[in-house]
Every structure is written in C-alpha cells, then in structure tokens.
Amino acid sequence: MATHNDSPNFYDCLIIGAGISGINVAYRLQEQSPNQSYAILEARDSLGGTWDLFRYPGIRSDSDMYTFGFEFYPWKEYRTMADGASIKQYLKDAASTFGIDEHIRYRHKLLAANWSSDQQNWSLNVDTPNGKKNIRSRFIVFCTGYYDFNEAMPATIPGIEKFQGKVVHPQFWPEDLDYKNKEVVIVGSGATAVTLLPNIAKETNKVIMLQRSPTYIAAVPQRDNLSYWPAKFLPLSWTYKLRRIQFLILPFLFFKFCKAFPDRARKLLKKGAASQLPEGYPLEPNFDPSYGPWDQRLCASPDGDFYKAIKDGQAEVVTAHIKQVTEKSIHLEGSDRVLTPDIIVTATGLKLIMAGGTKLSVDNEPTEVSQKHLWKGAMIEDVPNAAVVLGYTNASWTLGSDATAQFVTRLLNHMDKNGLSQAVPKVDPKSGMQDQSVLNLKSTYIVKAEGSLPKAGNKAPWLPRSHYLRDLWEMKFGSITHDMQFSRIST
Template sequence: MAYEKDSTSRSYDVAIVGAGISGINAACRMKEQSPDRTFVILEARDAIGGTWDLFRYPGIRSDSDLYTFGFPFSPWTENRAIADGPSIKRYVTKTAATFGVDKHIKYRHKLLEANWSTDEQCWSLRVDVSGEDRYFHSRFVVFGTGYYDYNSALPATIPGIENFQGKVVHPQFWPEKLDYENKNIVVIGSGATAVTLLPNLAKTAAHVTMLQRSPTYVVSVPQRNSLTYWAPKLLPSNWTYNIIRAQFFLLQFLYFKFCKTFPTAARKGLRKHAAEQLPKGYPVEPAFQPSYNPWDQRLCISPNGDFYESLREGKADIVTGRIKQVTSAGILLEGSDTILHPDIIITATGLKLLWAGGAKIFVDNEPIDMTKKHVWKGVMIEDVPNAAIMMGYTNASWTLGADASAQFVTRLLNRMKSEAFSQAVPKVDKDTAIKDLPILNLSSTYVTEGKGDMPKAGDREPWLRQSFYPRDLWEARFGDITQDMHYTRLST
C-alpha cells in the first residue's frame, strides 16, 4: 500500500532522516529506482549539506577525492580531486535541485523519536519543528544522519585548559569572526582536521604549532594527474568521468591492500615520503613516525603538499608530547622544558560518535538499545523492522558505501511491493554464535572511545560490515536478501 501523494500530508512511504550527502544520495536513488514511492527528507538544521554546511573552520575540505566521494549519477567535473567545504555544499545542493529531491526537504525538522507499530505496520515519527512537536508516519525509515554528534564534540581531557586566558576554539564550533591574524596558534591534535587547519591558518597567523600526542601519516596528493588533464580533452564526458572515478577508486584500493599486506614496507615508504618534503634538517622522528601501521587509522591528505609547504616556509612546526598543564598564558609539556605561548588554542581532538542523530528508537513502544544490535549487510538493524542506515567506508570514500546501501534499500522496497510484504526484519538465528565487531574498523581515538555508542557488525554473513565497493554494490543489486531476513504480510 502506498500513501497518497498529498503535499499537506505527513504520511509517506519512506522518511529519510538527514539532508547531507548520504540523505541526498538516498533520495536521488529513490526517485531513480523506486519512483512510485512517496518520501520526505527530515533535516534538523536550516540548510542542506550536513557536514559541509556545519563545519566552517578555515580550509574545511574533503579527505577523499571528489571523483569517488561524489555521486556516481552526478559526476564531479572540476579539475581538482580534493575540494573545499563550500564547493562540496554547492555540488550537493545542485545535485538535489537537478534531481528534484530538494522539494522533498523539510528544514528545521529534527527527529526525536521513532516508534514502529506492528499493528499499523508503520513508523510514527515525533519531530521537533521549531520547538513544536509534530508527528509524521512512514512505512520505512532511512537514517542518513552520519555517525557523529552535530551538537557536541568529543570531550578531551586537557589539564588546566580552563586556566587559559586566551581564546579556546573547537573546529566544530568555529566562531564566525575569529581574528587570528598575526596570532600565535597551537592546534591540539594530529588528525585530518589539524592537518587541514595548519596550512590554512599559517597563511594569516604569525605562527602555527601542531601539538600532537601521537604522530599520524600525512600524504601529499596532487590535485590533478595526467588522466584528469587529458581524458576530458580526448573522450566523451560520460566516458571521462567513469574512467577517472574508476582510476581513483582502484589506486586507493590497491594502496590500501598494499599497506595492510606489507605494513613494514608501507611504513618505510611513508617515512621516506615525509622526509623528502620536510625542510632540510627537520627531524622525521618523532613527528612523522606513528606507532600504528598505515590504515589502522585513516591517512591524512595534504592537497599539493600544502601541509609540508607551511613547514618549509617556517610558518608552522610540529611538537610531539603530552600536555602536563595549561596555564593562563602557556602550555607545559611532560618531560620537557618546552613551553608554548599561544594566543589561541584550537582543540582538534575529534568527533563524538552518535547514531541516528540522537533519535530514540522504539518497536511497539519498547525502547531499542542500538548499541546491542548488529547491522545486517551493513544496512539494516537487527530486530528493527523497515529501517536502514546509510554507512559509508572508512578505508575509501564515504559515499561509495552509502550509495551501495541506498541501492540496497530501493531493491528491498521494490521486492516488498511486488510480493506484498509490509514488514522486513533482520534477526540473528538463535543457533548462530556471532562474534561482535565494531561497525567502524579504525583505531582512531574518537572511534575507539565511541564504539560503545554505535551498533555492531558481526564476523559472518550476513552481518559483516561493508568493506569493498564492487562486492557491496553487487550484493545490493543481486545478492541474497533472504538470509536472516524475515518478511511478513500483515493486513493494514
């Protein structure tokens, strides 16, 4: 049964939560592959774009190439692999308008609770609309909310930070008019955000120090290569972007496999890569000698080597050590006489993991503890009917995984319609012993500290997490969707 297409109705076949890149991708796939389904996009904020509208810190950009991070049905056509946040937001906005899904977005609609009714065979969604509760109903819910908390950052224990008399800023909540011209800045952290901030702040600040507790791998990547330069000149556009997209995916996949298969060789190669770009005489150790193997955490990307360029120009440096105490005017380090004297401290210490944007989930009025649930084929939630999550990859572009998930959802919806199923619930077979695995396969601090707030993967089919785009896409389009999945036809 499909709900009527009434613009004033609050009842839909599908409710998509979030108007970021995952939610817009799911909506476009819905229009393309399941066009007879009505849907709404519930967006808590007042703008499209998700991450790419939320973060406003200097230099905010992707840490994946846009040829694979972009939508396959709406190719990224600019001649640069890594793009800044505002450009990505424009791209997402343009795609949403081109496919007409922007008309389905309801802004300032924050999902608070979702309750599945077996009797009614639908979800009842309690939504905060500018401070007022309203209720929506849908047969299916797609959570395109990402995996981190938009409203609070990962708490970091920095001894004495409250004593500092200068400005303390977290990148997630960057002040609109922060004046850092000719200021001394310390960026605490060594992840992608810190690596992005350092060269961009260094253009204006007096000096920028990246204070890291542990080093990370920083890889310089060119914004253009020979294929992105020549292919558009020689080939039809649809061929061009498919070939470029395939090249970027394949190269990243092969390098990932190399790093995981030959970690010692990969470490040596990355150490040499850093040494060749550092200023003459700049020590590689300890600043560029991580304790973990490549791809145990994501590699940090430096477009055209801007990170290393800032070091060569003397506008920035790196200090490795643990903070002993922050005073009113400085930062003392453990086991060192070094004292840093910043005007501004930036705490780039990571994201706080959060599932479904913090919404509470119920089945027949019984609360569901998502941290105790497994994810079926990386898409649907154990014991929860008619609900999917859009999870991307940690070892490749996020959107690749989210797109495979979206195409799985459209296929499932089409099957449910053709066979008159009203409910699909994944359940772990009672005779199956599953070993729990984290849904995000990284050892980054924010992931390890937040894994208790996320659903889990398993160590066997169909509970394995997504990990390889061609296989996951094949599974989405043609794979078995009956194993451990319970379909029912109930009268509504």
C-alpha cells in the same frame, strides 16, 4: 508496499538528513522506486550536512571528489579535493537538478520514532517551526552521519579550563575569531588538524600542531594528470567514468598494499614525507608513527600544503603529551619547552552517535542501538523497516551511502511486489556469531565511541563493510532473505 494514503503526513519512505547521503538515497528512490512517496527531514535550515555545519578555515574533503561525488552527477572540476563551500554548492546543484530539493522539509528535527506492529508503520515525533508534528512512514532511512552535530567530543586536557586565551573546537568555529598574528596551538593530528594548519598558518604569527602521536600524511596532487590529458581527446562522459574508475581502484590497491606489507608501506610514506620537508629535517618523532599505515586513517594533504607551511617556517609539529595547561601556557611532559599560545584549537576528534541521537522504539519498547548488530552494514537488528547509512573509513563516505541506497530501493521494490509490510533483521541464536567493531580503525575517538555504536559480527550477513565494489554487488544482487524476517500483515 507503496501506500495510497492521501495524508500529507504519511509517506512510503522518510529520509532523515539532507546531507550527501540523504540526497543520494533520494535520487536512488526517484530512479529505482518512483512509485514510493518520500520526504527528507532536515533539522537545519539548509542542506549540506557536514558541509553546512563546519566553517573552520580550509574545511575540505579528505577524499577524492571523483568518488566522494555522486555517480549520477559527476564532479566535473580538475580538483582532486574540494573546499567545503564548493562541496555544498555541488550538493545544492545536484538536489536542484533532480528536483530533490522540493522534497526537503527544513527545520524538521526528528526527536523520536516508534514502530507500530499493529499499524505497520513508523510514528515520528518531529519538532517543526510550527510546533511538534506527528509524521508516519512505512520505511525510514537515517542519513545523519555518525557524529553528533550538537556536541563535540570533550577534550581531556589537564588544566584546559584555566586557560585565559581562546579555546576553540573546529566543529563550532566562531566566524569572528581573529587569529591574525597570533600564536595558535592545534591539539590533535587527524584530518581536521592537517587541514587547519596550512590554512591559518598564512596569517598567524606561528601555528603549532601538538600531537600525542604522529600521523601518516600523504601529499596528494590536486590535478589528476592520469585522466587530465585523455580528457583532451575523449568525450566528457567517458572522462568522468575514467576518473571515477581510477579513483575507485588505485586507492583500494594502495590500501591493500599497506595492510599486506605494512613495513614497505611505512617506508614509502616516510620517504614521501621526507621529500616534502626541508632538506635534512628529522622524521623522528614527528613523522614516524608507531602503528601501521591504515590502522588509523591516512591523512591527505592537497599538493603537500601541510609540508609547505612547515618548509616556509610558518608552522611546526611538536610530539608530546600535555602535562598541564595554565592561564597562559602549555607545559609538556618530559620537556622543558613551554608553549604560550593565544588560541588553543582542540581538534581531538568527534563525538560519535548513530541515527542522530533519535530515540528509537519498537511497539513502545526502547531500542538501544549500541546493543544491536548491523545487517550488511545497513539495517539494525530487531528494528523493522529502517536503514542507517554508514560510509567507509578507508574510502569515500558516499560509496557506502550509495551501496545502502541501492539496497533500500531493492528491498522496497521486493516488499511492494510481494505484498510484504515488514522486514526485520534477526540474528540466528544458533549461529555462534561473535562481535566485531563496525568501524575498522583504531583512532582514539572511534575507540572511545565503541559503547555507543552498533556492532558487526564475524559471520555474514552481519560482517562489517569491507570494499565498495563487493558491498555494492552484495546489496544489489546478494540475498535479502538471509537472517531477514518478512511479514505480510493487513492494515
């Protein structure tokens, strides 16, 4: 499949997005398919993706860095979770170390992509600093994440438009926002709210996290003692592997425990919360979710910083529905309490979107990604020579990225070896397959996005992603011909 086309605008593989997934795919291409020419198209003027976009106070990983970091470039610090600036620097270092940064084309925004069966390649309409450009590629990998970088999910809060103070969404945090000695209300209870609260509580007069329903929040030690002490006696390379294996296995076992024994897991998590809160602090209703652990994503709090802010009297959690927002206040349903914030932060979730919103078409016929299924969580039904990177909801995003990257190189090598020019996933119409959600969470922003995301099925190879080790084995050694149609067309 490798091309000998000398055009500077023709590649064997184009990677869309220079975030953690794009860098991961680029490395695997260099490592396992070195004869494939590639470039990375990045719409922004810097690499990093999420870690370049989000600038709100305290922005950090919600997963451990030993699995969120790359297998081929280990995270070397003894911090289980890292801040956004450190993660971006880590990505820059990785890209520079392996020469990946030389392949990045900044301020190249993909607008539309059309597959031509006659030409057996993709034609991409790209907006560049020098105007519109057409770039062609035999294969394309979307490393654009699953949310909209340009638009946040609208917060449906009655009367919010009347509020005369500041209304801020974390995705577009103003650099000059002054919250010192101010009253701040964070609307939401997910990872962003849990991160924001302890970081701004140090300077605000008071910060309140206003949630409709409670969230499970687990205090996570920032220093991993299990591998910290062995590191004093073992070679560094062994230590890095030990940490990664540890964080691959233990969180997975805990997830399985939560799903198998939800009542026991609920008691364990509530006991953990009680130990972090002030003595005698009531758990109900603020820390007593009605759903089982991991029905929605479990939030992590480094060294219990979230609970410490409450314990120190800097922050508070209020569980209630908003009845109405007025010019200067928030009125709650079923309560006489009135909140009078200077700033409202709407941490109510992200607007989900696939392939960065690119207009996809096959032979000039538009493709509605939301109407398609994902083959092994990586390729879009009826769309030739294209992969999308989708991570895990219950583990580090990078693990899913790496499973897809390993599959892409395997597929490219298979096609090259056999002289194949096209690979298209096709659902067997006789299979009787039923639809499933591609993401296995019930979080509000995921439920709202069901109509814009692709689907999974209840039969292989259309099943949703489940666990990294099994998925990685499937991607590296499982069938690549099941429900996949290959073509050998001379161009």
